Amino acid sequence: MIPRIALTPGEPAGIGPELAVKVAQQGSAAQVVSIVDPTLLYQTAANVKLPLQLLPFSQDAPPSSTPPGSLYIKEAPMAAEAQPGVLNPANSPYVLKTLEMAAQGCLEGSFDALVTGPVHKGVINDAGIPFSGHTEFFADQAGVERVVMMLTAEELRVALVTTHLPLKEVSSAITENRLIQIIHILHHSLTKQFRISAPRIGVCGLNPHAGEGGHLGREEIEIIAPTLEKLRAQGIQCIGPLPADTLFTPPQLARCDAILAMYHDQGLPVLKFKGFGKAVNITLGLPFIRTSVDHGTALDLAGSGQADSGSLEAALSQAIELAKRQGA
Incomplete structure (x- = not known):
């Protein structure tokens, strides 16, 4: 071909x-x-x-x-x-x-x-x-209705829940429906396009320390964690929500085929540090x-x-x- x-x-x-x-x-x-x-x-x-x-x-x-x-x-x-x-x-x-x-x-x-x-x-x-x-x-x-931005650099893949939004609008944009749509698209693309039979998706929390039990924000407790539970019940391997500062470490990355970050500057600085000038932006969905x-x-x-x-x-x-x- x-x-x-x-x-x-x-x-x-x-x-x-x-x-x-x-x-x-x-x-x-x-x-x-x-x-x-x-x-x-x-x-x-x-x-x-x-x-x-x-x-x-x-x-x-x-x-x-x-x-x-x-x-x-x-x-x-x-x-x-x-x-x-x-x-x-x-x-x-x-x-x-x-x-x-x-x-x-x-x-x-x-x-x-x-x-x-x-x-x-x-x-x-x-x-x-x-x-x-x-x-x-x-x-x-x-x-x-929905597409997903994912960047890759070598073996690291980082997808985004929100893309080009002001930071003050990110929290309200993270809804159960949006997370379900995006994780389904990501899972489907990893399976069909990247030929990963059972992809493991590491999911960042929104807040520092993934909300620290609600003391630093309740998005993880009220939206992100319950949604991931529903997706796990459907057979999708979602790991998290985890603090972004520790999810992007070698031991945690070794557990994941892709990382899902909540917003643009949560996930992309790490990826671009790893592979700027050689990384690829892929639109999924x-x-x-x-x-x-x-x-x-x-x-x-x-x-x-x-x-x-x-x-x-x-x-x-x-x-x-x-x-x-x-x-x-």
Whole structure:
């Protein structure tokens, strides 16, 4: 099987286009189709002094591997010329259009998976377009109620109950229904996509010391622990709720196939410390495979030629592996 992978470079003023050009240098056993303005990639390649050939893409032709120094291309025109490091709200609709084209291509079966470069949420919102992130955007495109953000670095997998929420809103967002939905999605993905027959999920408490018996908060007693009991009765191995500061230690991690953190900055600092620049963001619960880089647009590096493509390489490799498993 030769998977067909959609690649969106993301914010045109960031490092995404440079990462796409760098990944292209290696070639791929998959057909990597970048959804992008071709001028942007050619200008980027010239700027960083790397060769690039953009090959015409036809979804009616059988997929073929991607030669070194090349990418297949599905064109999407920018509204304005991009300057490295300089955000332009005029190009925000273009960024979202590339994501929409990629998602729809996956939903229609034109692509086997989607890999995304970094976008800049701030400039999209500055353009007057409500946008909280890739994860929520693709959930809306696919018409699914709930998806799960999970990042991986080597053997560590960290999923999130809440994603891009202000900290003051996290507690009220942690409900029995939400936990049940998210843990079912996580369990299903670990079983079906990662081929773990009986996954063990370590669950963080919300409060310091997992609430310390109610003295530091009652969310564990009133919501998290009773919900985990119900899930265990259904045969799902949930360990916890446990204090996050000790759950992320080697003896505890050895007991778990994945960790479920209650909020963004509870789980992701540990994962990014372990594997920043090589970690992969995976959206679980979509009807298609989506992986992404673990970092932002790095505007200060844009155009310098110094951007590290390791995370995009890892995201592409993970997408190909998952697509092959799905097609097997």
